[in-house]
Amino acid sequence: xxxxxxxxxxxxxxxxxxxxxxxxxxxxxxxxxxxxxxxxxxxxxxxxxxxxxxxxxxxxxxxxxxxxxxxxxxxxxxxxxxxxxxxxxxxxxxxxxxxxxxxxxxxxxxxxxx
Amino acid sequence: xxxxxxxxxxxxxxxxxxxxxxxxxxxxxxxxxxxxxxxxxxxxxxxxxxxxxxxxxxxxxxxxxxxxxxxxxxxxxxxxxxxxxxxxxxxxxxxxxxxxxxxxxxxxxxxxxxxx
Numbered sequence: 398x399x400x401x402x403x404x405x406x407x408x409x410x411x412x413x414x415x416x417x418x419x420x421x422x423x424x425x426x427x428x429x430x431x432x433x434x435x436x437x438x439x440x441x442x443x444x445x446x447x448x449x450x451x452x453x454x455x456x457x458x459x460x461x462x463x464x465x466x467x468x469x470x471x472x473x474x475x476x477x478x479x480x481x482x483x484x485x486x487x488x489x490x491x492x493x494x495x496x497x498x499x500x501x502x503x504x505x506x507x508x509x510x511x
Numbered sequence: 512x513x514x515x516x517x518x519x520x521x522x523x524x525x526x527x528x529x530x531x532x533x534x535x536x537x538x539x540x541x542x543x544x545x546x547x548x549x550x551x552x553x554x555x556x557x558x559x560x561x562x563x564x565x566x567x568x569x570x571x572x573x574x575x576x577x578x579x580x581x582x583x584x585x586x587x588x589x590x591x592x593x594x595x596x597x598x599x600x601x602x603x604x605x606x607x608x609x610x611x612x613x614x615x616x617x618x619x620x621x622x623x624x625x626x627x
Contacts, residue, residue, distance in 0.1 A: 401553075431615075440515070440602050440618030441554065486553050490614075497542070497609050498567055499616065501553030 399425045403487060403502035411510055416474040418505045420487035423468060427489040430463055430470050435484045435504065444485075445472075477509045513537070515619035517603050523625045524593055532588040532622045536605030542566075543586050544604040544616060545578055554602050560586060561609065593626045600624070 401422045410416050420430070429448045433441035447454045447463045447470065454461045460473040474481050484504040491498040516535045524530050536543050542561050546554035556570040560580045568578070575593075580586040590597055600621040607613035 433618075438620070440604070440620050443615050443617065446615065488553075491556075497544075497559050497561075498556045498570070499544075499554075500556070501546075503551065503553050 399423070399489075399491065399500055401487060401489060401500055401502040403485075404505045405503060407506040407508060409508045409510065410477055412478060414477055416477050416481065416507055416509070418472040418485050418507065420470040420472065420502055421468060422489060425489075425491075426465065426468075429490065430461075431488045431499070432459075432461060432470075432472050433486040433488060433501075435486055441486055474507075477507075479509045479511050482508050515603055515605055515617055517601075517619040517622050519622060520620065521623045521625075523627065525627050526593060526595060528593050528626075530590050530593055530624065532590075532601050532603075532624070534586045534588070534603030534605075534619060536584065536586070536603070537617055538584075540605035540607055540617075541583070542606045542609050542616075543580055544606075545586070545588050546602040546604065548600045548602055548621070557588070566609075590624075593624075595626050598624055598626045 403420050431446045432444045435441045445461050447461045449465050458475045462471045484506045486501050486504045488499040488501045491500050518533045544559040545557040548554045558568040558578050563583045575591045578588045600623050602621045604616040604618045606616045
């Protein structure tokens, strides 16, 4: 069955450094992949979507890569700030190129220290 | 504009009781989703609606769980004979559609359900 894995250990970095989070998936080939941010007690907030024919996508200080051969996505936050501290989730559509059911990873907690 | 809202924000009930959780999606969003999230885990899909009909209910864990969306807007998730294992955060999301650029899901704050 389809499976998504993210770094289970929390990531602690110093302000100003680049944070890199990993999302690996197995047993299927999604048409796209999404990254969400979740703060404690809140619902996930959509950040970026990258499609299978896109190698890299950027939005302000965020950069996402998508390697369909390795079945991996990397999520980078450059010049990190304490306000970036949150849990980051990757998500994939269960059905190829159809919306609806998303499968989420367990999330990676990021802590940026001043 | 208003985002997805969910009520109540917290619900404490006793084992065996019936609960209803409500979701108000973003106006104009035709697709509505329910997920369940346990501590330290990502959201787990339960069901989604396209309009009034359930397009995919494969994530509902058993027949104690049921959801409706009678007018294609507000949805209610209903849980009968609650069990302690049902304790979790129940998240609702909506999207403009389910294809192309319309598929981005916008989440509500969730309802925290505690079954004693």
